[in-house]
Amino acid sequence: MLEVSHLNFAYHKQPILHDLTFTVATDEIVGLVAPNGTGKSTLLKNLVGLLTPASGTISLNGHDSRQDRTAFLQNLFFLEDNRNLYEHLTAREQIIYVQQMWRSGVDVDHIIDLLNMGGYKNKRISKMSLGMRQHVLLATYLAANTPLMLFDEPLNGLDPTSMQLFTQIFTQLRAQGHGIIMSSHSVENVTAMTDRTFFLKQGQLTVCNTGDIDLLAKYNEMFEVKALGPEFKL
Numbered sequence: 506m507l508e509v510s511h512l513n514f515a516y517h518k519q520p521i522l523h524d525l526t527f528t529v530a531t532d533e534i535v536g537l538v539a540p541n542g543t544g545k546s547t548l549l550k551n552l553v554g555l556l557t558p559a560s561g562t563i564s565l566n567g568h569d570s571r572q573d574r575t576a577f578l579q580n581l582f583f584l585e586d587n588r589n590l591y592e593h594l595t596a597r598e599q600i601i602y603v604q605q606m607w608r609s610g611v612d613v614d615h616i617i618d619l620l621n622m623g624g625y626k627n628k629r630i631s632k633m634s635l636g637m638r639q640h641v642l643l644a645t646y647l648a649a650n651t652p653l654m655l656f657d658e659p660l661n662g663l664d665p666t667s668m669q670l671f672t673q674i675f676t677q678l679r680a681q682g683h684g685i686i687m688s689s690h691s692v693e694n695v696t697a698m699t700d701r702t703f704f705l706k707q708g709q710l711t712v713c714n715t716g717d718i719d720l721l722a723k724y725n726e727m728f729e730v731k732a733l734g735p736e737f738k739l
């Protein structure tokens with residue numbers, strides 16, 4: 506269980522996260538949804554310690570993020586985006602590297618098969634397309650095999666077939682006792698698999714059970730999109 510209590514964060518004088526308190530179980534998928542520039546990445550970075558909260562506490566499976574840092578970090582995986590992969594490694598080498606760092610013992614070739622990466626497993630990451638990189642990125646999470654996984658826009662750049670495959674994998678991970686927080690600017694992308702949706706607005710969360718309400722209507726109500734008027738001209 507991830508437990509976050511009274512978390513606050515600001516960039517200099519710009520407040521981004523205001524007094525956030527929430528929990529995430531290690532067998533649920535939470536969608537973190539908000540428009541661009543709201544603070545989704547900032548929240549994920551605070552959870553993992555890449556940014557330091559101004560105040561508040563974070564613990565994971567009883568390990569406090571500050572007092573018990575090593576155990577806390579062993580329980581989660583977060584790789585911000587595919588630009589953080591090692592460009593000079595091949596897909597297979599990158600996956601082996603993470604599997605060894607996290608000492609997970611997961612079968613690397615099984616991950617490659619599962620993600621249909623056989624055709625490019627020996628290609629250098631620097632030569633890969635966006636979609637291929639997203640597959641390698643997800644593969645690193647499977648290689649770490651941690652109780653909690655934090656994803657920043659994992660579905661970006663995927664074709665519909667890959668989107669379906671990723672959705673199935675996330676659902677399987679939940680069934681096997683992994684907790685997932687997944688940011689997305691698109692509510693449609695995450696509703697198929699999330700148990701709860703956290704809408705982030707002005708530093709605060711509105712938490713909804715997926716299935717209880719029309720999430721798209723809620724999104725539109727919270728983040729009103731103004732229609733372009735007839736006066737619009739280029």
Ligand SMILES: Nc1ncnc2c1ncn2[C@@H]1O[C@H](COP(=O)(O)OP(=O)(O)OP(=O)(O)O)[C@@H](O)[C@H]1O
Nearest residue numbers: 516517521539540541542543544545546547548690
């Ligand atoms: N290093 C930084 N220094 C100062 N301000 C920052 C920094 N990084 C982000 N911000 C600001 O914090 C706010 C939230 O940014 P963040 O990247 O967390 O949003 P986001 O919801 O993840 O956006 P996106 O969907 O576009 O990735 C934005 O106003 C952004 O300009």
